[in-house]
Amino acid sequence: MIRLHMNENPYPPSENVLRAIKDSINNINRYSELKYADKLKEALASYNNASEKRIILSPGSEFLLRELINIFSGNRKLIMTNPTFFPALKHAIRNARKIIKHQLSPPNFELNREMILEELYEPTLIIVDNPNNPTGKMLLDRKFVMEILKNKDILLLVDEAYYEFVKYTFADLVDSYPNLGIVRTMDKSFSLAGLRIGYLIAGDFFLKEIYDFPRFLPIPTLFAAREALKNPEYMEENIRKILIERKRLESGLKKIGVTVFSGEVNFLLIKCDIPELSTILMDRGIMIKDLSTDWIEGFYRVSVGLPEENDKFLAEMEKITNNPALKW
Amino acid sequence: MIRLHMNENPYPPSENVLRAIKDSINNINRYSELKYADKLKEALASYNNASEKRIILSPGSEFLLRELINIFSGNRKLIMTNPTFFPALKHAIRNARKIIKHQLSPPNFELNREMILEELYEPTLIIVDNPNNPTGKMLLDRKFVMEILKNKDILLLVDEAYYEFVKYTFADLVDSYPNLGIVRTMDKSFSLAGLRIGYLIAGDFFLKEIYDFPRFLPIPTLFAAREALKNPEYMEENIRKILIERKRLESGLKKIGVTVFSGEVNFLLIKCDIPELSTILMDRGIMIKDLSTDWIEGFYRVSVGLPEENDKFLAEMEKITNNPALKW
Amino acid sequence: MIKVGLIVNPISGMGGSVGLKGTDGDAYKKAIELGAKPVVPRRVKDTLSLIKRKDIYFLVAKKQMGEDYVREFSFKYEVVGEIKEKTTAEDTKKIAKELISKEINLLVFAGGDGTARDIYDAIGTSVPVVAIPSGVKMFSSVFALSPYAAAKMIDSYPCEITDKEVLDIDEDAFRNNKLAAKLYGYLKVPKIESLLQQGKESSNLTVAERKRKREIAKYVAERMEKDTLYLLGPGTTLKSVADELKIEKTLLGIDAVYKGKMVGKDINEKELLNLLKKHKKAKIIVTPIGGNGFIFGRGSKQFTPQVLELVGEKNIIVVATQEKVSSLECLRVDTGDMKVDERLKGHIRVITGYKEEMIIEVK
């Protein structure tokens, strides 16, 4: 199976990281020592030019998002976009006291900023992924974020899961704004999806409420993440390769006649009138993300894979779009 | 450092399990495939004689407990004991809408069952660890549990983290009672603390609300857990050794004049009038759990370690109890 | 073994290639004269060829209304009913009723909006349908999107079922040279989830959908003001609101509610205007109708530009399930009055659940 449905990094982590995992099993019957987590936090602090004490680790950022939604939406309104990272949105819909979703519409998928600012008359938690998944668009800029943050009753959580692909962040504002939190993951950019490592760079307000987040993470995860941070150049080289492939994939799809919405990350948002495209592709050994159940019919998200994976995907797409039986 | 403070299994997992971890790194840049989790659930279902669909996995049971507290205590009263697994209790105190704690008092640490039954006039979530940590006592029996469960407005969550040491469970009631959930961990009995694997055996009501719990666990954890379940005899042999050592540790402590409360698990609850005992022991290279901050002054929890670790602990305890400078 | 009925409207879709709006009634003759060719056989065969299950027993209409296509495959089948040479809407209805009397599990039909209306008239929501699109007009959301999808619905049965809208051209409006769709009713359609949706999220989505509508209704009801006239548009979501208020709703029409009591049932524009004269404060509650997200201009022509102007765009409440609204690129209006349309455009708030709202653009 070619996996183009989960925005994974198609390249494995470095040999050093793999060795770190193997080396982590010596005391696997023991809980991780706190110094392991502390050292990783130190490395993340330096990588992000942030304070070590602001970093909260999590076995995948989804746990952090769920927890923050659980804790902060009980007596606050919640604002999110649709689409966004869907597991978080669904959890929010089922558990938040009150939720306002902003539908992002083609072709620009822009956030209506005025409507957001108008909503801020009561304590509110805003969760936005920037860049947005699955549109690949940047939804926030510095001016708008600071406009939100000056109201201390408003909490803003920015999910920067794809930070390394755009190198645009609000993490430097966390020291100044207690009501800002940045969610990150090493799963994608650092090729660690199979180990799950997410983290929060927490403003004081978030920190106060989440300081007791479980601290004994899986040891292989801690070891691998720390090792990976010793050599960010390896990660950057992979990202460079992915971004080149993305361009190739984009023009290949356009040539076939598929609508591609340009994003800035390691995946593409496409629109294709062939119903059940993802099922058809799965029958041909390729997985992509069908967005029709949670969002608009005909929209799909395709991760950038290895060059040979992208070739295969383009070839199958060409066959499919030329097959009249798949369309009415 | 001799670690007798976290109820870890002092024995490593089997060679096969260690090999499974090493073998898990091939596609570590990819998220775990769902079939990995499914196979582990299958193995857990068979190990517990439960239905596969009732099993929810978690990277450590603490995440499950937090989530269940978050979701179910918003419109329900919460009843817990003090002491109990403290991170869960603290999270509950800070986040539950209303909480009633039952103080377990020496020398018997019994639950006042009448007071619990009297409390059940409104929707309530009860969380009890059975056997209790840190007293090591069984707090629940079948009759009492069924008495609670017949009221469908009451949810009962039993944390059976130490199940394998007592072999007493309510898991078989989960099919009949939608309002029962059993929390388990493989961290301790199966020597997997460094990988973190907890799970919930969920009654229908719990299942309905937590079916979307994050499913992409760290791959080494999934592989190791599954491998460990192929050979539960290895785990049982370790438990046998631990229980023998516990008896030896208990009588050794009694000989020195330390009060020991008999439990049924892999740790002992002791009472010792020497203030700051845990700090003194730490200066001598041994960590035990000081319960005075969260519970009663002078109470400590000591995990059963390797025979040589227990010897060292007993020797140090003898020196300490004979040192008049440490007492007034 | 499942029993599947099959009815094909052999002339549907023929008008399209020759510039006609449909083949209902006499338009068919004109289509033939203009040299139109039938499109339906290919689509029915595409669908039948993609069915994977073997445990189907087909009950089919005669000749070109069913038998002709199923014959080419290896399915077991029997022929039901009689037809005239030139098939009419009456044939469709008669055979549909006969099939129902034979206790089919599923009814497959091929046609357009007109055929869907006929099926709706004949069987209502008694069995789920799979609709093979082959009409010229296909405003209705009952139609499968591809042969692949239609075959999968059949393969998946029994499965989750959802209500889908039957819309058709409003004939009164059409006579006035306006193309506007009207909501005629609902059919039940199997709901297939993409195979890539890993793990089922709910064992019964129909129940979840109904529950969601109740939540919307509860939230709307809680926020209703006593001194305000409420005008409830057509659709099942509005019916849920009426249920919450313990009022019997006209599913396809507009009802008026004041102080929790029904003050106008299935009212037209004139009655609306009269009511609006009597009440200082009024609000309209509507739900998007059809797949394109129209809140005005489809299914509720009684909400005329004049009515909308009297009520005011600030007093329009939109309700819809999260599932429905999140699948829309935007909401749309087509009141027939450009100025009114313009005022309704911008971003609007849609109630999607209890204390759950969505902000979406109106175009």
Place this chain on the structure above:
Amino acid sequence: MIKVGLIVNPISGMGGSVGLKGTDGDAYKKAIELGAKPVVPRRVKDTLSLIKRKDIYFLVAKKQMGEDYVREFSFKYEVVGEIKEKTTAEDTKKIAKELISKEINLLVFAGGDGTARDIYDAIGTSVPVVAIPSGVKMFSSVFALSPYAAAKMIDSYPCEITDKEVLDIDEDAFRNNKLAAKLYGYLKVPKIESLLQQGKESSNLTVAERKRKREIAKYVAERMEKDTLYLLGPGTTLKSVADELKIEKTLLGIDAVYKGKMVGKDINEKELLNLLKKHKKAKIIVTPIGGNGFIFGRGSKQFTPQVLELVGEKNIIVVATQEKVSSLECLRVDTGDMKVDERLKGHIRVITGYKEEMIIEVK
């Protein structure tokens, strides 16, 4: 460099070995006559020997009140004040005040409940204290539990600070041959957490503790009934309740509140009985005093068996922080009347926060 004051009550603890209840006032002479030996030097030296930090500048009282012990170590120090040969409570108070005037950061003192009272009288809560226990009576919770713990408090300064109770024998009761402790006040004490507590949970526990008390107060206040007389016992937790009600509480006495207004300030048993005659419904709110969890019989002798009987055991509300109550094996009562004690026994509900209660046994 931190400035640490040191005051030793050289005669404290001498009564214990010879069966006296203390050495306050004239009892000391009797202790000497009976051949008592001082216990205090050993404890002070134990503590000094375990201090690890080097940046301490001691300000000590003369001779056996401080100088004699610190001299044996390498600390920098200066001697402050004058003493008589036979030291009295007045010396302790005078020197404590002098030390405060020299802006010490921390005051270390050695003694028992009587000494703690003297220190409290002299300095109140102006600086934190480290109390080396060496008295006969040590009902107060200010005392460090070991030389190790006392030294660690000094090593940890500046650190979190908490209020601890100063209790002493109630002299009125003592004259009637009853041993009962009374709450005299509070001293500030450094709070050291066990090193094994991995990771600090709150940067400032004192604030958290105050916040917790406010939460308790809010919850109690919300549940107060209008037609009920409330009798608030002594202690800082009850003071928080009074603060919430915007009433000025007598910290060490009992106040009565009715319909949100103070109707009795620092009242005695007789006044209590009079108030109870006037009000049909009355509730007592108390907090456990001292380390053993007494809710009656320590610090609130005005709540006599007769008062308690009139109020009824169902109308007793206990409040305490989670931290305090969870550290108790049980609550205790010692009203002086066995029958009343018996009725108060069983399990009781303690309010520990906003919508947060603990069930604990009363013995």
